[in-house]
Amino acid sequence: MTGRQYWLAIALVAAAPTAAQLNQQQGTAPARGPDAPKTDPQTVGSPTDANAPIVPDSEFNASLPPLTGDINAPLEPMPAQQAGTPTASTPAVPATTQPLVAADGTLPPAAAENPELAQPLQPLNTFDTAPLQTAADIKDKDAPEIRYDTELKGLEKLDLAGQFNSLSALKEGKGKAANATQVAARAREDEALAVRLMKSLGYYDATAISLIETPASTDPNKPGRLKATVTGTPGRLYRLSSVKVDTQPVVPADLVTRNLPLRVGDPIEAARIQGAEANVSLVLPQQGYPFVKVGERDILLDDQAEQATGAYTLPVDTGPRSSFGQLVTTGDPVFGVDHLNVFPRFKSGDLYDSRKTDDLRDALVATGLFRSVAVEPQRTGRTNADGTEAIDLLVRQTEGPPxxxxxxxxxxxxxxxxxxxxxxxxxxxxxxxxxxxxxxxxxxxxxxxxxxxxxxxxxxxxxxxxxxxxxxxxxxxxxxxxxxxxxxxxxxxxxxxxxxxxxxxxxxxxxxxxxxxxxxxxxxxxxxxxxxxxxxxxxxxxxxxxxxxxxxxxxxxxxxxxxxxxxxxxxxxxxxxxxxxxxxxxxxxxxxxxxxxxxxxxxxxxxxxxxxxxxxxxxxxxxxxxxxxxxxxxxxxxxxxxxxxxxxxxxxxxxxxxxxxxxxxxxxxxxxxxxxxxxxxxxxxxxxxxxxxxxxxxxxxxxxxxxxxxxxxxxxxxxxxxxxx
Structure with a gap:
């Protein structure tokens, strides 16, 4: 027998005897350490020695079946076994337990079917879909109602008290709640609100904490009012350390920067920064850049320096510098191009100005003949002598009731x-x-x-x-x-x-x-x-x-x-x-x-x-x-x-x-x-x-x-x- 054949035979027959021995007697690992039980020196080496092998080698080898040199020989049949009679390889099973497969190889008869399984499913519309209620969701009109007071600390000096009170979950509850759990949930919402408001002013290290207190009541028959206190800690104020704009060359050269009113040292206030970016989007189309796109800002905060700062970068795609071209139209033919040319307050070749485009649309609306009308700048690829691109205005007409x-x-x-x-x-x-x-x-x-x-x-x-x-x-x-x-x-x-x-x-x-x-x-x-x-x-x-x-x-x-x-x-x-x-x-x-x-x-x-x-x-x-x-x-x-x-x-x-x-x-x-x-x-x-x-x-x-x-x-x-x- 070759080595490969030998190990294959071992793999086929070794598992069953080994499993039988393991099921006959559970092995015990030796206990070690200071807490291990003390052993008697006289019992060391006896059959009850804890360090003795679980299955002696002689017993293990005797249980192995004889090996044949013919790897293609059929496997020996499994001996029949009476229910409840244990062998060396199988544990005892109760006499009432039937074998999975009978001796003749047939399956046992199926168990009787549970009659409940044969019943039809319950219709979906009969299910109770009401969600489970928690202690914070008591809606019984007779349920006890508690009252609470709200106090805000730390935001008054930042002039945020008004905004907080208008958005506060505690204030929205008007001092009434079903239980203390509901008050605490509202207080946690207001913690996050306070942090957002402080960060909007440039306090990016801001934290907030809420405290629910139960003062003693003067009336023993009535519970005391709860007091919910939200305390905000702004931390350091972050200021702009640099203002950088990534954009193409424009005319004049400072058109973008002068219309982005942000300066080094300004607080990093969300409203101020958004307003400055909106100003760029508004002014550039009025100065010849109808297709300007203001990208996503990047502010890199530095919280390790002595002064908390942020480096501001804004990408701006200005598009081509443009001038007015021609009017073109689509949609319902309410007005032809000849009559449309009566309305503009600009001439072909004038530098593009979005205010004049809006003026044209307002004049068309004033006629009362449109259900909807839009005026949109369209690129043409035509270049004028001054280097600007001629931009046509597309008038989309939808006729209204005359x-x-x-x-x-x-x-x-x-x-x-x-x-x-x-x-x-x-x-x-x-x-x-x-x-x-x-x-x-x-x-x-x-x-x-x-x-x-x-x-x-x-x-x-x-x-x-x-x-x-x-x-x-x-x-x-x-x-x-x-x-x-x-x-x-x-x-x-x-x-x-x-x-x-x-x-x-x-x-x-x-x-x-x-x-x-x-x-x-x-x-x-x-x-x-x-x-x-x-x-x-x-x-x-x-x-x-x-x-x-x-x-x-x-x-x-x-x-x-x-x-x-x-x-x-x-x-x-x-x-x-x-x-x-x-x-x-x-x-x-x-x-x-x-x-x-x-x-x-x-x-x-x-x-x-x-x-x-x-x-x-x-x-x-x-x-x-x-x-x-x-x-x-x-x-x-x-x-x-x-x-x-x-x-x-x-x-x-x-x-x-x-x-x-x-x-x-x-x-x-x-x-x-x-x-x-x-x-x-x-x-x-x-x-x-x-x-x-x-x-x-x-x-x-x-x-x-x-x-x-x-x-x-x-x-x-x-x-x-x-x-x-």
Whole structure:
């Protein structure tokens, strides 16, 4: 037998006898060390000697079966064994235990199946999915509730107490908790919060710890309130040891560094660093770099030096220096490229400025024709003579609904109730040719009008308007049926786009039949007037809002050369100058003032159509007096109007939240003369309420005349949208 054959035979037969011997008697390892039991010298070497071998060699060798030299000989069959009869190689087993395999090689019969295993599984929807509750999650309404107080230490000197209190889990609990475990959990959250706040100011070694105390209660029947104390320890303040920017060459060379307002020695404050990086992202696109990308900052802290510092590095990919190229468009064809080129406030070749791109988008939004619109710079690879890359602006158009319905309503003493509704198709005659139908219904005014309006007519912000209207007005001053045809070119402000300088000019043809008091006859008669007018207006507006200004001023001049045809042609000129000013005393109080002066030159009052005269009184004039009630009166007590006017108003606008209170004082009058007088002013005073909405304030004013005349009411009420001026 070769060596390989020998060891293979040993591997096949050695395991069973060895396992039998090991199972017959458990071996015992000798105990050694100072704690080992003492042995009797006389028993050393006896069969009970602890150091004797577990299986003697003679017994081990005798148990080995005889080996054959034929490695291919079949294995000897395993002897049959009765249950419960031990052999040298197998331990005794109970008689009740069946062998895994019978003597004839067959498997024993299967055990009886457990009937519960045959039952169907329980449906998923019957499982109880409620999570287990812990002591900190007691939600029983009858469970005892504990109270606690919160104290903060260490953050007040860093001015972090306000931020901590607004974010604190303990403060959010409002001093109530289900149990002490819940209070402790909130305190641990506030520990982490305190550390974050301190690190945000540059205290990167900051630590915080919380302590829950149970003071003794003065009432033995009530438990004492817990006290949760969060103490923050800021540690050293880290400052910038260096500021490095990795970027490409730019024009000018210090463009990036001067717009990154970080200096060596500055505290490493998170808000300050983020703000400085945001400034780079904001300013560079305004200086010709539309594709700038500010990378991830790296701050290497040094906590081993005497002074805690951090080395700051910021990668900045500026992209190419660029100039404006062309407009291109995609999406819905609301506007073609020709009309889109009306809107930009820049020329091709100008250095790129993101503010002008935003301005273009705002102008497109103001048309009201888009559901969504975006203006995005696109690289072209075209290089200009100055070395800049020409950047096209891609306008993505998504068409919005062109039709809209609008309505407004108001009430004032003297004018009564007035409601106005309109239907508009903003692009019936492309581009931006709108058709507007308007209906006015009120107790003292009714009318219909149709308007054609062309916005951005050949020039941005320039509008052409043509109006045909028919109106009936019935007031104390006159009763008139008026038809008007007018055309006007204008540049005016809108709630979306408020402009500093605005104007309009145009022409009007007016035919009106009106009631007028004839002083020569001593009675009211009806007369028909034909009027040709060339009205115009210029306005300079520095206020910060159209409907709710809080600062700035406005100056407005109206001039209208007119001719009246009533048995003859009489030319005259109507002028009006108005100024308003808004001065904020504080964030909640604004003082507003208004002055207005008007004059009509070149015609007698009685030759003027009553609707073209000046009147005072009402919600937009001197509050407390009826609409158009100020000025000369006829013998019947009705106003007849005048050729001049002056008005003054002062308001204190106090706002608290979405509400406001406005006490006011008004003064003014109208006069028969062509120039106003400083005497004979009528005063009205009152108080108003304001409810501020996202589109402007709702106004309710109540006023009373301070020096009324016979026939003037004691109280006047005005309801409308927007401030009085």
């Amino acid at each position: 039709r809209s319905l609008a309505g407004s309503a108001g009430y004032s003493t003297g004018q009564g109730f007035k409601a106005e509704g309109s239907w508009t198709h903003r692009n019936l005659f492309p581009p931006e040719g709108a058709l507007i139908g308007t209906v006015v219904a009120g107790t003292q005014e009714q009318g219909l009008s149709g308007t054609f309006r062309r916005s951005n007519a050949g020039q941005r912000d320039k509008t052409f308007t043509a109006i045909a209207s028919a109106v009936h007005q019935s007031y104390d001053a006159f009763d008139a049926f008026t038809g008007t045809l007018s055309a006007r070119w204008s540049r005016v402000s809108t709630p979306i786009w408020q402009k500093r300088f605005t104007y309009y000019y145009g022409g009007e043809l007016v035919g009106t039949n009106e009631s007028v008091y004839d002083f020569a006859r001593g009675d009211t008669v009806r007369r028909t007037y034909g009027i040709v007018a060339l009205p115009g207006q210029v306005e300079w507006d520095t206020s910060d809002s159209l409907l709710n200004p809080t600062r700035g001023y406005r100056l407005r001049l109206n001039l209208s050369p007119e001719g009246s045809v009533n048995g003859g042609v009489r030319p005259y000129v109507r002028t009006m100058i108005e100024g308003t000013v808004y001065y904020p005393i504080s964030s909640s109080l604004v003082i507003a003032g208004r002055a207005k002066v008007g004059s009509i030159q070149g015609i007698d009052r009685d030759d003027l159509a009553p609707s073209r005269r000046y009147y005072g009184g009402g919600g937009g004039s001197v509050r407390g007096y009826g609409y158009q009630r100020l000025g000369p009166l006829d013998p019947q007590g009705n106003p007849v109007g005048g050729r001049s006017l002056n008005e003054f108003a002062l308001e204190a606008r106090y706002r608290f939240g979405n509400f406001g209170i406005v006490p006011f004082l008004d003064a003014g009058n109208s006069y028969e003369s062509s120039l106003p007088k400083g005497s004979d002013l009528k005063f009205g005073a009152g108080i108003g309420g304001r409810f501020y909405t996202n589109f402007g304030p709702m106004r309710i004013d109540v006023a009373t005349p301070l020096n009324p005349r016979p026939g003037d009411g004691k109280v006047a009420l005005y309801i409308s949208i927007g401030q009085a001026f």
